[in-house]
Structure formats: structure tokens, C-alpha cells
Amino acid sequence: MRLEKTVAIAGLGAIGLEVARALDKGVDGLRLVAVSARDQAKAGANLAGFSGRPRLLPLEALADEAEIVVECAPAAVFAQVAGAAIARGRIFVPASVGALLPRMHLVEEARRSGARIVVPTGALLGLDAVRAAAEGSVESVTIETRKPPRGLEGAPYLAEMGLDMGAVTEPMLVFKGNALEAARGFPANVNVAAALALAGIGPERTMVEIWAIPGLARNTHTIRVEAAAARFTMSIEGVPSETNPRTGKLTPLSILACLRGLVSTLKVGS
Numbered sequence: 001m002r003l004e005k006t007v008a009i010a011g012l013g014a015i016g017l018e019v020a021r022a023l024d025k026g027v028d029g030l031r032l033v034a035v036s037a038r039d040q041a042k043a044g045a046n047l048a049g050f051s052g053r054p055r056l057l058p059l060e061a062l063a064d065e066a067e068i069v070v071e072c073a074p075a076a077v078f079a080q081v082a083g084a085a086i087a088r089g090r091i092f093v094p095a096s097v098g099a100l101l102p103r104m105h106l107v108e109e110a111r112r113s114g115a116r117i118v119v120p121t122g123a124l125l126g127l128d129a130v131r132a133a134a135e136g137s138v139e140s141v142t143i144e145t146r147k148p149p150r151g152l153e154g155a156p157y158l159a160e161m162g163l164d165m166g167a168v169t170e171p172m173l174v175f176k177g178n179a180l181e182a183a184r185g186f187p188a189n190v191n192v193a194a195a196l197a198l199a200g201i202g203p204e205r206t207m208v209e210i211w212a213i214p215g216l217a218r219n220t221h222t223i224r225v226e227a228a229a230a231r232f233t234m235s236i237e238g239v240p241s242e243t244n245p246r247t248g249k250l251t252p253l254s255i256l257a258c259l260r261g262l263v264s265t266l267k268v269g270s
């Protein structure tokens with residue numbers, strides 16, 4: 001008989017609430033025991049319809065309650081959630097992957113505490129192929145991200161460069177650089193580039209282009225990999241969530257699939 005693993009979720013927004021709802025409906029081998037939210041009244045209302053009764057706790061307390069801590073909060077509070085989960089030796093599943101890049105010391109801390117950091121594919125695709133390719137030699141990895149201008153609004157890089165997304169009337173290349181610079185400049189927009197970098201050849205060598213495309217209905221990511229074992233190009237067009245246009249609807253589903261993979265008897269994909 002398989003033991004159940006307990007799960008806690010930090011942040012009940014576009015991603016966290018969807019994951020929480022799905023877990024509450026029932027996923028074999030997983031039990032939602034705690035959540036954290038900024039707006040307690042709103043969280044209480046959202047949780048009122050749940051059949052389980054997850055505890056509503058501060059971010060740092062989640063790791064005391066659950067074996068798996070899923071981070072679905074803004075990048076600004078990433079360190080609080082990650083630090084506690086890793087210190088307690090938990091399985092830490094981050095959505096704000098961009099916030100992990102400047103904090104790679106957490107991987108060393110996890111090694112010491114026995115914690116694991118499991119990065120879901122999120123709004124992206126094909127990280128199994130990228131990881132396989134990276135077991136051999138890889139010449140280059142690039143990602144082009146295309147979003148409607150409103151999906152990029154609020155990024156610190158845009159403010160630094162004086163770029164007003166409201167004024168974009170035709171396709172515009174707003175950023176070109178490596179994944180580390182992209183994560184710094186667009187902490188809420190290019191988690192996919194960070195995940196790609198971690199799957200493959202690292203943030204310095206993974207190259208990123210970000211385009212603002214007026215009228216674009218879907219967040220589009222295209223990966224190109226040139227490796228000794230294979231050359232591949234993959235593209236995904238994600239439907240933006242209604243609650244947060246920066247976030248694709250696939251992301252909570254990817255996290256759910258990732259969580260299932262932590263406990264399932266049959267697991268598909270490397």
C-alpha cells in the first residue's frame with residue numbers, strides 16, 4: 001500500500017487556487033493540508049467550498065505541516081517559502097522559477113538538509129528532451145517568448161529602459177540576453193526561461209528573446225536546441241488565465257502533473 005504525501009500551497013492566485021481545487025477534489029496519494037494567502041478573507045471564502053479543511057498559515061509555517069511545499073506566490077516572497085521548506089528537508093516545488101536563479105545556494109542547502117527542489121515544466125514544454133540532450137554535449141539553447149504587451153507590464157526592465165507597453169502598436173523585441181538577465185529584468189514573466197536554463201546548459205548560456213506582440217491571443221514560447229544527439233525546435237501557445245493574463249492556464253495543470261509524478265506508480269517522461 002502506498003503512503004499519502006501531504007501538500008501545502010503558498011499563494012492562492014491564478015496558479016495556487018487551481019492546484020488547491022484539484023487536490024481538494026482528490027488526487028490519489030496526495031492530501032492538501034495547508035495553504036498561505038495574503039488576503040485572509042478572500043482565502044477563507046475560496047476555501048469555504050472545499051471538502052477538506054486545509055489550514056490557513058503564514059508562509060514560513062507551511063513547511064512544518066507538509067512533506068511537499070508548492071510555491072505559487074509572487075517572486076518577492078519566494079525566499080521565505082523556499083528557505084523554510086529547504087531547511088526542513090521538504091520537497092519544494094517552485095512556480096516562481098526565475099527567483100531560484102539568483103539563489104542557487106539553496107541547492108547546496110537542500111543537499112545538506114535532504115530537501116529536494118523539483119521544478120515543474122510550467123507553461124513550457126519539452127524539458128524532458130532538453131535534459132536528455134544535456135546529458136551529452138549541447139551547443140546552444142534559445143527561447144523566444146511572445147506575449148501581448150499587457151502580459152509584460154510591470155517588469156522592472158521595462159521601467160529601467162523607459163518602455164511603455166501601452167504604447168506598443170507593432171511587434172517589438174523588448175529584451176535580448178541570457179536567462180539570468182531575463183529573470184532579473186522580468187521576474188514575473190520568464191519563469192519558463194529559468195526552467196529551460198536549469199534543465200539544460202545553465203542561465204549564462206541559455207539565450208532569451210522577449211517580444212511584445214499587440215493583439216496576440218496566446219503566450220507563445222519557442223525553444224531551439226542544437227545538441228550532439230539531436231536538433232529540435234518546439235513551440236507552445238498557452239491560453240492566458242482569466243485571473244492573471246501573465247500566467248498561462250497550462251501552468252497549474254503542469255504543477256498538478258508534477259505532483260502526481262512524485263507519488264505515482266507509473267511515471268511517464270524523464
Ligand SMILES: NC(=O)C1=CN([C@@H]2O[C@H](COP(=O)(O)OP(=O)(O)OC[C@H]3O[C@@H](n4cnc5c(N)ncnc54)[C@H](O)[C@@H]3O)[C@@H](O)[C@H]2O)C=CC1
Pocket residue numbers: 010011012013014015016036037038039059071072073074075077094095096097121122123124187188189191192195243244246247248251
Ligand atoms: N513556472 C511557470 O511556468 C510560471 C510561473 N509563474 C509564476 O508563478 C507565481 C504565481 O503566479 P500566479 O498564480 O499567476 O500569480 P497571482 O498573482 O495570480 O497569485 C499569487 C498569489 O499569491 C498571493 N500572495 C502575495 N503575497 C503573499 C504572501 N505574503 N503570502 C501568501 N500569499 C501571498 C497573492 O495574493 C496571490 O493570490 C508568480 O511568481 C509567477 O511569475 C507564472 C506563470 C508560469
Ligand SMILES: O=C([O-])CC(=O)C(=O)O
Pocket residue numbers: 123188189190191192193219220238246247248249251
Ligand atoms: O505563462 C506563460 O506563458 C509563461 C510565464 O508567464 C512565465 O514564464 O512566467
